Amino acid sequence: MExxxxxxxxxxxxxxxxxDVSKSCVEPSGTYLPLSGTPVYYYRxxxxxxxxxxxxxGWSPEDFRRRVYNEDYIRVDPDYVEKRPAVAAAGLHQTFGHVASSLRHLDYGSGSGVLSRMLRESGWNSDAYDPYASPDVSFESLGRYELVTAYEIFEHVADPHRLMADIAGLLREDGVLILSTLLSDGAIAPRQRLTWWYASPRNGHISLFSKKSLTALATRHGFNLGGFSPALHVMWKTVPAWASDFLRTG
Ligand SMILES: [Zn+2]
Known part of the structure; x- marks a missing residue:
């Protein structure tokens, strides 16, 4: 193969x-989906x-809706409906709750918008946007935000530069992006089989970032990159006053 x-x-x-395309993130718990017969090659x-x-x-949005984000998706990602948004909302409110009323926040890739709903209930000015769930909403109608979040989004896109350009277009010049995606450092190596649980086509995990590749993506689009854990990251160009403490410790 070339x-x-x-x-x-x-x-x-x-x-x-x-x-196999049916490899999913829940396999470590002993849940194996039947093999589909469709091979998925990963390149490094x-x-x-x-x-x-x-x-x-080569997959269209309709292909993804039919084969990945279908009625069975919850079986391979049971936390995405309530638990993950609840944890994210609590973390965001703990960190930025004191300035939330003066921020415009967008949750990018929001699914049905649970995170934004939870934040609005806590007094936030939060919008939800999802290219799949709300394909008719245009960027132009959204405007620009002080804070954009993208939880478990980056690993799902085939064209990360397009995603970054889209998100950059939704951020103010001094806006902050908080994203989660689990870095592959230590989990993927050349000439070793790909057994990492996160490398799961059935979950739509088709772009697996290393620390170096996420840094390269941020740099290419003019952003700094900071991190809080192997899974939680922050990008910014200019530090805004409301996030100065946060970015200093991040
Ligand atoms: Zn590369």
Missing amino acids: PLACPICGAASEPLDVV CDTCGHCHAPEFL
Whole structure:
């Protein structure tokens, strides 16, 4: 198999391994879905460590709706409906609750908008946007925000530069992006089988970031990158007064 161009840095991305499209994040709990017979190859970039699954580049939104984000999706991601938004809302309110009334917040990739609803109940000025759930809403109608969140979004997109450009267009120049995606450092290595639980096509995890590839993505779009854990990250260009303490400790 020939190398492909890395979707992040453009260097050569080599074939790493192949898994069935039914491989899901709940396998460590002993839940294995029946094999589908559709192979998904993951490629790894030696330069930035980014992994991607080119199989999905040809999928339309309708393909994703039918084969990934369908009525069975909850079986492989049981936390996405209530638990994950509740944890995120609590964390955001604890950190920014004291300035929330003066911020415009957008939850990008919001699904049905649970996080924004929870924040609004706590006095936030929060909007929800999801390219799948609300495809008719245009960016132009949204405007620009002080704070954008994107929880478990970056690993789902085939074109991360397009995603970053879209989000950058929704942020004020001194806006802050908080995102979650689990970094692959220590979990993926060349010439080793891809057994990492997060590398799961059935969950729509088709872009697996390393610290280096997420940094490269941020830098390419003019952002700084900070991190709080292997899963929670923050990007910004200019530090706004309302987030100065947060970004200093981040
Ligand atoms: Zn790369």
